[in-house]
Amino acid sequence: MRTQVVIVGAGPAGLMLGRLLQQAGIDAVIVERRSGDHVLSRIRAGVLEHGTAEVLRDLGLGARMEREGFVHDGVNLAFLGRRLHVDFADLVGRPVIIYGQTEVQHDLYDAMDDRDVPVVDEALDVTPHDVETTAPYVTYTRDGEERRVDCEWIAGCDGYHGVSRSVIPTDVLRTHERVYPFGWLGILSETPPVDDELIYANSERGFALCSMRHKMLSRYYVQCPLDTDTDDWPDDRFWEELRARLPDDVAAELVTGPSIEKSITPLRSFVAEPLRHGRLLLAGDAAHIVPPTGAKGLNLAVSDVVYLADALADHLSGGSTTGVDQYSESALLRVWKAVRFSWWMTTMMHRFPNASDDFDRKLQEAELTYLESSEHARRAFAENYTGLPFNPPS
Ligand code: FAD
Ligand code: PHB
Numbered sequence: 161m162r163t164q165v166v167i168v169g170a171g172p173a174g175l176m177l178g179r180l181l182q183q184a185g186i187d188a189v190i191v192e193r194r195s196g197d198h199v200l201s202r203i204r205a206g207v208l209e210h211g212t213a214e215v216l217r218d219l220g221l222g223a224r225m226e227r228e229g230f231v232h233d234g235v236n237l238a239f240l241g242r243r244l245h246v247d248f249a250d251l252v253g254r255p256v257i258i259y260g261q262t263e264v265q266h267d268l269y270d271a272m273d274d275r276d277v278p279v280v281d282e283a284l285d286v287t288p289h290d291v292e293t294t295a296p297y298v299t300y301t302r303d304g305e306e307r308r309v310d311c312e313w314i315a316g317c318d319g320y321h322g323v324s325r326s327v328i329p330t331d332v333l334r335t336h337e338r339v340y341p342f343g344w345l346g347i348l349s350e351t352p353p354v355d356d357e358l359i360y361a362n363s364e365r366g367f368a369l370c371s372m373r374h375k376m377l378s379r380y381y382v383q384c385p386l387d388t389d390t391d392d393w394p395d396d397r398f399w400e401e402l403r404a405r406l407p408d409d410v411a412a413e414l415v416t417g418p419s420i421e422k423s424i425t426p427l428r429s430f431v432a433e434p435l436r437h438g439r440l441l442l443a444g445d446a447a448h449i450v451p452p453t454g455a456k457g458l459n460l461a462v463s464d465v466v467y468l469a470d471a472l473a474d475h476l477s478g479g480s481t482t483g484v485d486q487y488s489e490s491a492l493l494r495v496w497k498a499v500r501f502s503w504w505m506t507t508m509m510h511r512f513p514n515a516s517d518d519f520d521r522k523l524q525e526a527e528l529t530y531l532e533s534s535e536h537a538r539r540a541f542a543e544n545y546t547g548l549p550f551n552p553p554s
Contacts, residue, residue: 165177167317168318169317170196171265174190176462182276184477192281204458205457216264228263228374230259236355237360240528247538264458287300291440294439296312296314316441316442333433337430340510347395363511367511382401466550467491494548
């Protein structure tokens, strides 16, 4: 088989890149390790930045998001027993949209079917080859048979544990990492959300987040030690802990019920660079990870592939290498700003188990009360949370 771009991974980055390339008249094949059903059942992100929603609309994929998503004009930060509402509409004039990654994946998969972008699922041992030449190719095994796709470019959209990043030689690849000493224990429950908007809570007992998917589906998280076992957290224990971390008026409104999913996410910040090596280009979680506190991971995957699709379209339609040459630098400029925001929000909202005195705690209070007292600080928060522009002037 031959195509112009082989995309490794059918997560949001890979599927969206496939759709963007197809719109630019470029052929692509997507190879994914897992089954379509598995990819579509993963519960992950919930918040779409304004710019991400615009990309979905521009791609003709906004209809269900407009119908079923929730426009949120603000979020709440809870601390010291009170609540601060950050009003996005007022401060930056743009909202975020609550629409699950699972739904985005569904919409993208449907679009691939409609538009004839081949998605090969259950592809085993996917391996990029000859990326330092102008004739790279990808091999994989399906139904016990080895297959090969020749191409001009390979896009590594295969997430943090994918194969693509490892193709970059160790003396070329640089990585930057911060591992946080805690994780998030999350549940999904068919109960009405405790509030109309998200609540991020900093409490003596640790961080908590109240989020949602729709009117009868709530998503809640509590900060937990890294060695936490979900078996030790029956639903009653989870609800009790969540309630204890919320301001009294919020806790009083919490409707509990059986969980339909329960999982643990470790928190880390990670950036690999460069994002290009020869004819291999990395995008999304394959290149960087942010802790979920700022709700940035999915949104970064989308902004990366918007930059990448432009660069590939320039090269494959007109021969210009400027876009692909600059891809790593321009995408990373935006990535690092989201890394900073996610790190800052994580640091401000969580209880750090190893803190030896209350210095860090006092700094958290100063950050939060500064936000409370300063419209400038709230505007900077709102600007980052709703999403910095794509392709910003550097
Ligand atoms: P992935 O979604 O990881 O997709 C990679 C794909 O590649 C997968 O389908 C995988 O099966 C496939 N693959 C892997 N290895 C191979 C291989 N060797 N060969 C072929 N295919 C392979 N982000 C937000 O923006 N907002 C949020 O609110 C938010 N909340 C989150 C909450 C949680 C609990 C978690 C875990 C994450 C959250 N994120 C959030 C992050 C977001 O889910 C990720 O950043 C996003 O999924 C990245 O998309 P991706 O396509 O780059 O990678
Ligand atoms: C979610 O709904 O899963 C969610 C929302 C906001 C975050 C992280 C996760 O910051």
